[in-house]
Amino acid sequence: MASDESDKLSAFRQEVRAWLKANLPKGWGTPEYVPPEPFSREAHELGKQWTKKLYDAGYTGFGYPKKYGGIERPPEEIAVIRQEMGRIGTPGGPLSLGLLAVAPALLVHGEEWQKERFIPKMLSGEESWLEAFSEPDAGSDLANVQTTAVKDGDEWIVNGQKVWTSMWEFADFGLLAAKTDLTAPRHRNLSYFIFDCSSPGFTRQPLRQMSGEAEFGQLFFDDMRIPQRNIIGEEGKGWYVAMTALQAERSGGGAFYGQGFDIGVGRRGMLGAAPVSDIVELAKNTRRYGKIVWEDPAFRQRIAQIAIEGEAMRCSGARMVARMRKGIPAANDASVVKNFQAEMRQRQGDLIMEIIGAYSQMVKGSKLALDDGDWVYSMLRARGATIEMGTSEINRNIIAERVLGLPR
Amino acid sequence: MDFGLSEEQEMLKTAARDFLTNECPKTHVRAMMEDELGYSPELWKKMAELGWLGLVFPEEYGGAGMSFRDLTILCEEMGRALLPGPFIPTVLLAGMPILMAGSEEQKKEYLPKIANGEAIFTLAVLEEDGDFWADGIKVKAVSRRDEYIINGTKLFVTDARAADYILCAARTKRAANPEEGITLFLVSTDEWGVYAAPLTTMDETRKQYEVSFTNVAVPPQNIVGELHQGWPILKEAALRATAALCAEMVGGGEMVLEMTVNYAKERIAFGVPIGSFQAIKHKCADMYSDLEYARSLMEWAALAIDEEPSRAPVAVSMAKSYCGDAYKRVTGEGTQIHGGIGFTWDHDMHLYFKRARSSDTAFGDSNYHLELIARSLD
Numbered sequence: 133m134a135s136d137e138s139d140k141l142s143a144f145r146q147e148v149r150a151w152l153k154a155n156l157p158k159g160w161g162t163p164e165y166v167p168p169e170p171f172s173r174e175a176h177e178l179g180k181q182w183t184k185k186l187y188d189a190g191y192t193g194f195g196y197p198k199k200y201g202g203i204e205r206p207p208e209e210i211a212v213i214r215q216e217m218g219r220i221g222t223p224g225g226p227l228s229l230g231l232l233a234v235a236p237a238l239l240v241h242g243e244e245w246q247k248e249r250f251i252p253k254m255l256s257g258e259e260s261w262l263e264a265f266s267e268p269d270a271g272s273d274l275a276n277v278q279t280t281a282v283k284d285g286d287e288w289i290v291n292g293q294k295v296w297t298s299m300w301e302f303a304d305f306g307l308l309a310a311k312t313d314l315t316a317p318r319h320r321n322l323s324y325f326i327f328d329c330s331s332p333g334f335t336r337q338p339l340r341q342m343s344g345e346a347e348f349g350q351l352f353f354d355d356m357r358i359p360q361r362n363i364i365g366e367e368g369k370g371w372y373v374a375m376t377a378l379q380a381e382r383s384g385g386g387a388f389y390g391q392g393f394d395i396g397v398g399r400r401g402m403l404g405a406a407p408v409s410d411i412v413e414l415a416k417n418t419r420r421y422g423k424i425v426w427e428d429p430a431f432r433q434r435i436a437q438i439a440i441e442g443e444a445m446r447c448s449g450a451r452m453v454a455r456m457r458k459g460i461p462a463a464n465d466a467s468v469v470k471n472f473q474a475e476m477r478q479r480q481g482d483l484i485m486e487i488i489g490a491y492s493q494m495v496k497g498s499k500l501a502l503d504d505g506d507w508v509y510s511m512l513r514a515r516g517a518t519i520e521m522g523t524s525e526i527n528r529n530i531i532a533e534r535v536l537g538l539p540r
Numbered sequence: 541m542d543f544g545l546s547e548e549q550e551m552l553k554t555a556a557r558d559f560l561t562n563e564c565p566k567t568h569v570r571a572m573m574e575d576e577l578g579y580s581p582e583l584w585k586k587m588a589e590l591g592w593l594g595l596v597f598p599e600e601y602g603g604a605g606m607s608f609r610d611l612t613i614l615c616e617e618m619g620r621a622l623l624p625g626p627f628i629p630t631v632l633l634a635g636m637p638i639l640m641a642g643s644e645e646q647k648k649e650y651l652p653k654i655a656n657g658e659a660i661f662t663l664a665v666l667e668e669d670g671d672f673w674a675d676g677i678k679v680k681a682v683s684r685r686d687e688y689i690i691n692g693t694k695l696f697v698t699d700a701r702a703a704d705y706i707l708c709a710a711r712t713k714r715a716a717n718p719e720e721g722i723t724l725f726l727v728s729t730d731e732w733g734v735y736a737a738p739l740t741t742m743d744e745t746r747k748q749y750e751v752s753f754t755n756v757a758v759p760p761q762n763i764v765g766e767l768h769q770g771w772p773i774l775k776e777a778a779l780r781a782t783a784a785l786c787a788e789m790v791g792g793g794e795m796v797l798e799m800t801v802n803y804a805k806e807r808i809a810f811g812v813p814i815g816s817f818q819a820i821k822h823k824c825a826d827m828y829s830d831l832e833y834a835r836s837l838m839e840w841a842a843l844a845i846d847e848e849p850s851r852a853p854v855a856v857s858m859a860k861s862y863c864g865d866a867y868k869r870v871t872g873e874g875t876q877i878h879g880g881i882g883f884t885w886d887h888d889m890h891l892y893f894k895r896a897r898s899s900d901t902a903f904g905d906s907n908y909h910l911e912l913i914a915r916s917l918d
Contacts, residue, residue, distance in 0.1 A: 432911065433911065441833075444858075457544065532824050
């Protein structure tokens, strides 16, 4: 990839590659490796184990104080680690959510005991987390949360429902957004809590999505009890916790998004976009109306456009690293990156469906499915990319308002 | 390779912006649109004094020995200001061929004159089909005794009347491969037989001409590079000119975004600034995103030319394709957001709109470059 980097960084890159080679599951990247069923308990455990390995090697856990288990590295090394992992795909998992949103929220708003108790095991992957934020009537408009937490002695009693919860099935702990003040206006009535997913009164159900699987879940709280001390920050000030968590998810997610933190469904699966060489390969091996797709100028151009977009992301990322080194804040870069990547994945998906024609209807399980239905799965899954972790519309509003200063 | 600007580069950028803000306001641009030659000799002299014209020439030829990326920083500011004049033709389309392939005598003769502003150059390569490819070159230069006689017509030649010299690409030998047999001739515009007729253009900030050569005699010492081997030199020059054009496009696009956002903040409709409407916000956000990626690809193209020449052709093709599309989109949306006033002659938006299109079509649009990129993926 890069010869636009120092010798020292290149050496580090080789080091990371070697570590990955030695530590990824046996046969990774070849048909020899049989990944666990996506989103299964086995996949979850694999993700936790993998995070622990990464943590012990010093390849994760960045951006946190050492006393909470944080690991320090210069930004260009972190970028190399992410690139290398994105290149080869890795068993992700708990790594994603705990780090992305929960840990920053705790770091900024939590009590000392909460940070000491929970952050280290988030970073090492020993404990996994879910975020109980969105509800059927509260997605982009998170302030409209209706789940309640009512004080009863030294406990809170929680009732309500959550939706679109990642890591829903096996997470050990949850970060919960609930209404604690039934009379205060929007934005002033929320509080955030830590809860244990093994609590009585808490149940979880799958939420099946367009691409067939139930990556996300629905959560139900029926008089679930949380210890008083599990509130994060002040009662009624939960909106600030939400903003920290969401901003962290978007910023970290922006840089992080599409870096291939799969849970074993292959690079074309979850978050990543396919490398352009894979698409060229597909085009060379596909005939439409008797002609090789790669020889059709219309298709060649669209595939070349995908190559440009991938390169554009690489160069834009390099400019971001240069800004970070100069200490220039990058809070809203994520909105640009996330939109571009998500929309690029959708364009890619559409193009591939056009390339494969009738085979675009053949999904995993069909005798005629191409590459085990991977391409079709990716196209469908990509339709969620512009909605999750901040819709494209919300991101455009953020760019317009926070970057360009247009009036709200 | 560092994508960030050094302190010196930041200073160069700021100085260039301040200079052009003062020296090239829109009144100047519009005056040059009406002007026969389309540039100001006084301003050209000032640019020479600042060292801009010889920026990338070695010091021994009167230049500053700076990098190509440094030059693109100037080009960004020129694009932002819509500077009219023969900068890219002189420095990159003629100056660079002389530097890269010229004889020592030619370098000593012409490069200092470019650097100190004494001489203006341009390149005559396109003909009737208007495509920058070897097959399109049919104008002949026939050898007679020790001279070459050029006959034929070149089209879409920028700044031909302002130019003191035209670097003319003519066919000197028939060959199976059209890229062989082309020779570059340095022709003085004073020569009897060289005539430049103005072409009325959409982008009036860039003057274009039809240049006819009638029995123009050129001595062999005015051949730049080897006989019959001019095409590779042109390609190399075009690489830099294309990257410089991308820098202009990014600079211009960023100016359009600024103008548009400012307008959206101030223009009231239905009792509120139009910038508070989501449709407007989203268009602006898309413009911002377009320019972010255009800039990233442009900077990479410039850095590749300086530091990784083997990767430069693909980098430049990617940048040109993306920047051309982005600048067109940005100016299109910029016009739209301005509403009626954006459609007027008096408003500056159409100047950028037209510059976007003249830039897009020069040295291959995205259709052309996407095919080159596809070949690189093979």
